[in-house]
Amino acid sequence: MATEAANGNNHVVTKKPPTPSPLRNSKFFQSNMRILVTGGAGFIGSHLVDKLMENEKNEVIVADNFFTGSKDNLRKWIGHPRFELIRHDITEPLLVEVDQIYHLACPASPIFYKHNPVKTIKTNVMGTMNMLGLAKRVGARILLTSTSEVYGDPLEHPQTEEYWGNVNPIGVRSCYDEGKRVAETLMFDYHRQHGIEIRIARIFNTYGPRMNIDDGRVVSNFIAQALRGEPLTVQAPGTQTRSFCYVSDMVDGLIRLMEGENTGPINLGNPGEFTMTELAEVVKELIEPSISIKIVENTPDDPRQRKPNIAKAKQLLGWEPKITLRQGLPLMEEDFKQRLGVSKKA
Ligand SMILES: NC(=O)c1ccc[n+]([C@@H]2O[C@H](COP(=O)([O-])OP(=O)(O)OC[C@H]3O[C@@H](n4cnc5c(N)ncnc54)[C@H](O)[C@@H]3O)[C@@H](O)[C@H]2O)c1
Numbered sequence: 643m644a645t646e647a648a649n650g651n652n653h654v655v656t657k658k659p660p661t662p663s664p665l666r667n668s669k670f671f672q673s674n675m676r677i678l679v680t681g682g683a684g685f686i687g688s689h690l691v692d693k694l695m696e697n698e699k700n701e702v703i704v705a706d707n708f709f710t711g712s713k714d715n716l717r718k719w720i721g722h723p724r725f726e727l728i729r730h731d732i733t734e735p736l737l738v739e740v741d742q743i744y745h746l747a748c749p750a751s752p753i754f755y756k757h758n759p760v761k762t763i764k765t766n767v768m769g770t771m772n773m774l775g776l777a778k779r780v781g782a783r784i785l786l787t788s789t790s791e792v793y794g795d796p797l798e799h800p801q802t803e804e805y806w807g808n809v810n811p812i813g814v815r816s817c818y819d820e821g822k823r824v825a826e827t828l829m830f831d832y833h834r835q836h837g838i839e840i841r842i843a844r845i846f847n848t849y850g851p852r853m854n855i856d857d858g859r860v861v862s863n864f865i866a867q868a869l870r871g872e873p874l875t876v877q878a879p880g881t882q883t884r885s886f887c888y889v890s891d892m893v894d895g896l897i898r899l900m901e902g903e904n905t906g907p908i909n910l911g912n913p914g915e916f917t918m919t920e921l922a923e924v925v926k927e928l929i930e931p932s933i934s935i936k937i938v939e940n941t942p943d944d945p946r947q948r949k950p951n952i953a954k955a956k957q958l959l960g961w962e963p964k965i966t967l968r969q970g971l972p973l974m975e976e977d978f979k980q981r982l983g984v985s986k987k988a
């Protein structure tokens with residue numbers, strides 16, 4: 643009987659995990675680790691694929707419907723003998739023989755996940771059920787990229803994994819916030835009922851190269867606006883806070899979680915907390931001091947504060963972020979300059 647600490651409690655697993663592929667038990671283990679990354683053509687997913695492919699014992703399969711991701715993010719791996727790219731919508735079942743599943747498929751930008759709320763919640767609920775069904779069928783370990791949005795507009799600050807959240811069940815963000823909460827529920831129910839090996843990451847705001855330039859998230863918006871010489875659009879009141887984690891730190895955390903022995907949920911993020919006005923001032927200082935900052939209207943249910951308590955990640959994964967916002971923003975600026983075909987004003 644396996645017991646694993648999760649969320650501060652011991653969830654006793656009454657069933658052994660499904661038998662993994664016979665290949666895992668072969669005496670002369672030759673095969674590579676076969677890894678499925680759903681949403682691997684996206685921002686975080688493509689950086690994760692880059693890291694996984696560095697290990698010559700890994701074979702990587704990406705399943706993506708290209709709703710927000712792009713083949714361009716994976717162009718260097720297309721045709722590689724240890725890499726496969728499948729155009730697939732995970733709201734439909736997928737049958738592939740794999741040993742690990744990194745389940746990232748879900749639009750992350752509020753503009754995109756609000757664009758088709760029913761599809762967003764289907765992706766989070768039916769998509770996660772399909773991936774858990776696959777994990778059960780092939781005996782794979784599965785990691786879900788959940789989100790700090792499961793805490794909603796938090797009344798506890800900073801947020802620990804024990805906090806149950808303050809979420810609007812019927813708001814315009816609920817397709818994502820509640821969708822991810824149901825995905826976490828499904829993960830633990832498959833874990834308790836079928837012994838599936840699960841890992842849950844609660845990812846906080848992450849930024850870096852390959853974010854969609856016009857996907858509406860704050861860091862990508864501010865950098866694109868600065869490079870285009872446009873005013874930085876701080877959404878009211880501007881005092882709301884976020885904590886920003888650079889993508890390479892995030893990928894390191896995800897792999898440590900998958901390779902570790904703890905189910906999670908575990909917060910992954912950078913505790914460096916900024917108001918949106920402070921973020922705008924840093925972007926202005928680092929990228930384009932001549933631009934102005936203007937306050938614009940916000941959207942409903944925008945969380946007023948968000949900062950991860952990462953004590954569990956430090957203790958259980960030996961992980962903490964290394965790259966500060968002032969170190970990460972110039973790296974993202976360079977990527978945007980190349981993709982926008984602009985050079986910073988002299
Ligand atoms: N970036 C962040 O700040 C952040 C924060 C918290 C959680 N997350 C989570 O991390 C994951 C990746 O986020 P991201 O920032 O890379 O977003 P992204 O939008 O760049 O990537 C999501 C990928 O999933 C694909 N996808 C969406 N719906 C799909 C479907 N039904 N079937 C197959 N593929 C589908 C998209 O085409 C895209 O390639 C998401 O699950 C997101 O919820 C991200």
Ligand SMILES: O=C(O)[C@H]1O[C@H](OP(=O)(O)OP(=O)(O)OC[C@H]2O[C@@H](n3ccc(=O)[nH]c3=O)[C@H](O)[C@@H]2O)[C@H](O)[C@@H](O)[C@@H]1O
Binds near residue numbers: 750789860
């Ligand atoms: O970290 C998380 O868990 C979540 O972070 C982000 O969600 P959100 O913080 O709402 O992302 P943004 O759209 O970047 O907004 C951040 C803050 O910046 C503000 N903002 C946004 C855009 C802009 O141009 N100006 C601006 O001030 C928003 O009002 C909000 O207060 C991601 O979009 C979610 O996928 C993710 O789950």
